[in-house]
Amino acid sequence: MSRTLDPQLRRALTERIRYYNELGIYDFYRREPNAELPREPETSVVEDPALLLRTIREDLGDCTRCPLHQQGRKQIVFGVGNPHAELMFIGEAPGADEDQQGEPFVGRAGQLLNNMIKAMGIQREDVYIANIIKCRPPGNRTPEREECETCSPFLMRQIAAIKPKVIVALGAVAAKTLLAINAPMSELRGRWFDFRGTKLAVTYHPAFLLRDPRQKKETWKDLQMVMKELGLAVPAKAEP
Numbered sequence: 001m002s003r004t005l006d007p008q009l010r011r012a013l014t015e016r017i018r019y020y021n022e023l024g025i026y027d028f029y030r031r032e033p034n035a036e037l038p039r040e041p042e043t044s045v046v047e048d049p050a051l052l053l054r055t056i057r058e059d060l061g062d063c064t065r066c067p068l069h070q071q072g073r074k075q076i077v078f079g080v081g082n083p084h085a086e087l088m089f090i091g092e093a094p095g096a097d098e099d100q101q102g103e104p105f106v107g108r109a110g111q112l113l114n115n116m117i118k119a120m121g122i123q124r125e126d127v128y129i130a131n132i133i134k135c136r137p138p139g140n141r142t143p144e145r146e147e148c149e150t151c152s153p154f155l156m157r158q159i160a161a162i163k164p165k166v167i168v169a170l171g172a173v174a175a176k177t178l179l180a181i182n183a184p185m186s187e188l189r190g191r192w193f194d195f196r197g198t199k200l201a202v203t204y205h206p207a208f209l210l211r212d213p214r215q216k217k218e219t220w221k222d223l224q225m226v227m228k229e230l231g232l233a234v235p236a237k238a239e240p
Contacts, residue, residue, distance in 0.1 A: 014055065049083035052161035056154060060134070066150040068135040074099045076135060079158055081128035086230055088128045088164035089113065090155070091205060092173040093143050099136035104129045109206035113170075116206065116219070120227050121235070128162050130155060132177050148177050159198070166226055167198055171205030189222055192229075201226050 057078050063069060077094040080103050089105075097107030105113045114124050133143045133151040159167070169175040175188050178195060188202040203222035204215050224234050 017055070049161045049163070053079070053083055053158060056157045056161065060154055063134070063151075066135075066147050068133070068137060068147060071138045073135040075102045077102055077104050077131065078134055079128060079130035080104060081124070082126055083128070083162060085126060085128040085162055086165040087122070087126070087226070088130070088159065088162060088167045089117075089170055090167060090174045090178065091129070091131045091170040093131050093133045093140075094136040095140050095207075096136065104131050105206070108210055112206040112209060116223060119220070119235075120223055121232050128158075128164065130158055132174050142173060148173075152177060159196070164198060166229055167195055167200040168222075168226060169200060169202045171208060174205075175202040189218070190225070192225075199229060201229075 060076060060078065063076055077098050081088075091104060094104060095107050095109070097110070098104055104110070113129070117124055117127060132155060133147050134154065135147075135151075137143055137147070167178070169178055169188075172185055172188070175185075176182055178200065179188075179193055185202070185204065189204075191201075193200040193202070201222055203219050209216055209219060227234050
């Protein structure tokens with residue numbers, strides 16, 4: 001029998017969940033307290049990824065945790081896509097268009113990413129897209145270590161909420177931050193990494209491909225590897 005929580009109890013439960021999330025705990029379970037009633041199987045108290053993502057966004061607030069909030073950012077770019085996505089793309093940081101619209105990968109690099117996703121036989125709405133940091137660095141410079149370390153816990157919570165089957169790190173900054181290793185792209189690409197129980201692949205950032213279109217063929221090889229892992233049909237000829 002479904003039951004509606006008292007609003008006050010719901011608020012208290014939400015605050016308690018946020019507290020445990022900050023400690024790195026994301027899974028919670030409840031048992032039926034009345035042993036005489038038919039016993040329900042253990043179920044997650046919070047199992048809706050969309051609800052978890054809303055909670056994370058609320059916790060982030062109008063973030064002032066690092067200096068970027070004083071360096072010209074217009075708004076936080078949280079993430080976008082399917083909360084139940086099997087595939088998650090993670091980039092570096094928002095650019096000018098993303099800062100303006102509040103959504104990751106909406107500029108020229110975003111259009112190329114859309115083409116890459118379509119070449120895989122799926123749509124942008126099928127995946128989830130986020131960045132290592134959620135504010136635009138001034139002049140689109142590379143995020144600093146402090147900024148990545150300050151912001152990445154929220155990204156870790158997003159990943160834990162979505163539970164994707166595969167993560168694709170777009171570019172060296174995303175790859176090195178997630179994997180905590182310092183290696184060239186030549187050593188990072190073309191192989192699988194284990195990221196907290198999730199398979200992670202590395203490929204070039206779409207912005208880099210705009211500067212060097214010759215690497216699109218290499219990127220397509222990476223995407224084919226991802227498609228095979230997800231059970232997607234690999235076309236004989238295609239390229240983003």
